[in-house]
Amino acid sequence: MKPRDRILSRLRHGRAASPAAPYPAPQAQATADSAPDIDAMVTALQAAHAEVFRMDESAWPDHLASLAEQRAWQQWWVGRDEVASTWQAHGSAPSVTVFEDWERQKSTLFESAPIGLSLAQGGIADTGTLIVESGSAVPRTLSLVPPVHVVVVRENSLFPDMATAMVHYSRHGMPTNLIFISGPSKTADIQQTMAYGAHGPRELIVYLCR
């Protein structure tokens, strides 16, 4: 017998020899069918040390351009999503690199890509979470490697809570890589002192758009 079959047969034997009724489930709690609580989303993200701006979708490029000027942000890395083309069309950034060839651009991404800009496909309002799906338009590492991550998310793409998000993915299938992001990267591993930018972005800037 192969290890797999031995393990499975041990489990089946064990179960048959001492059957037990599973712990009773509590009465199902009503899942939120209410609208996502945008204020809760903002509060949660801010509590997690993210910067949040709310505005109409047409307004974020101008706002980001002035923010970039204040902070002297020059070199942008983008994928091939709508946010990327809007930002390129806006024309205010001195340098925008399209990240599309992992093998060729990987080392530059790690060494000298200060800011990543991307669209989040959705979000979870009550925990202040952004949902990032892998796909052809946006590389996974764009939201991970640059020290600053600027992300645009539409209010109408938000789920009220994780339960509704899971119903959606159960129905539509999972992408190869689904990431929930709820703030900048952080750690409290040294004497319970919170430090931001452990391995991922130090700063997370969220445009929550109507």
Added chain:
Amino acid sequence: MSGFTNHPDQDFGVRIHDALGDAELRESFHGAMTFLRDRRRAQFPDPEALETLRDSGAAIRDRALAQLPDLLEQLEDRCRHNGIQVHWAETAEDANRIITGLIRAVNGKRIVKGKSMATEEIGLNTALEAAGFTCLESDMGEYIVQQAHETPSHIIMPAIHRNKASIARQFAEQIPDTPYTEDVDELIGTGRRVLRRAFAEADVGISGVNFAVAETGTLCLVENEGNGRMSTTVPDTHIAVMGLEKVIEKLADLPDLMRLLPKSATGQAITTYVNMISGPRRDDESDGPRQVHLVLLDNGRSRIYADRQLRATLRCIRCGACMNHCPVYERLGGHAYGTVYPGPIGQVVMPQLFGLDHAGKLTQACSLNGACGEVCPVRIPLPDLIRRLRHEGVSTDPASPVRGHGRQRRFSEALIWRVWCFIHTRPPLYRLVTRVATRARHWLPPLPRAWTRHRAPLQPADRSFQEMMRHREDRRS
């Protein structure tokens, strides 16, 4: 003194003695445990809602265990369908052999690892070293601990036994061009700098798994630092290692477990990152691993599964709340246990994995105060299980399901209990003995030094409790 061992009972007493005498260590743990307990409490303001949520957590995990073999088959099937290769390991050695083989097959040279207790359990780092590979730990706490040739002292916060001054010294000594600083941001910055280079160059990434969803063939990994994302995204090959009990039935089971795990562990509503991996990179995707492997680890779990009561052990979601609330763990710290899993869950898991002959004494380091059982998010009756294992430790029943049962039995102890039992089941004899003991209390032999070294000597009262009660009744009437 901080190594893991397969015989934690050996020198357990010595380690306890040393730990209790280490003022700095006790201060570190007292501070850290108070911090974690307060944070957890703040996340669960409504006790009733918490109890309902714990019911749900227990029910979800129990329902998964009730279908364990079927869910594992479904998980394997869905993973294969998604392009994840599944491997089954009966023992730690098998798992290490499988992982080493996978690394050789892709000609891996540089290996990074995200935090994973399963790989600690199988001693993967040592096995990889023996096979000529070095594997860099990338969780900040694990990195600090690995660099100091230590082992983690807590399952969630591996470097909890260290203060920043000692970490500052370590970094200044061991990492080139690093000046001494106790500034935590700078220390983390140093770790970030070193590990970034390692991530960029790594060809194999190893991780653990918090939950595996059978419905979709999805591996969930929760973390705050982003090292889990790095380890599972940047290298060309990703190897995930998980204890086979971690499978859950469906995506709909995740939300409640996710409401329990980070809150119970670190007092966070949600971790910064939740990774859900359902396959290697597709052709149209620009990055991500080309190969994803899942190693399913038995290593004694199927034996634990065979006992109806002990099966509850396998509900564990490794949040660490039981140790954070354990007064013994708080005073000893994780290293004194000598085990990968310390604290209450370790006291229950380890004797079952290594046998009561090698780890049975661990069950004695417990005052049965019940705190662990009250906080466990999946309602594992830890105190009951500890008592059960104590019983199995002295049980001479040949049908006992736990390895090494009866090996904690001592003739003298068994004799004492025999005598105790004889006296207590015979009222006239009991009255006589208590009468003699109270009257002759000044002439009784002293208690052994093991008791009196840290405690006041015990002396019987001048009258027995029964006598006192009788006296009271007499006075009343």
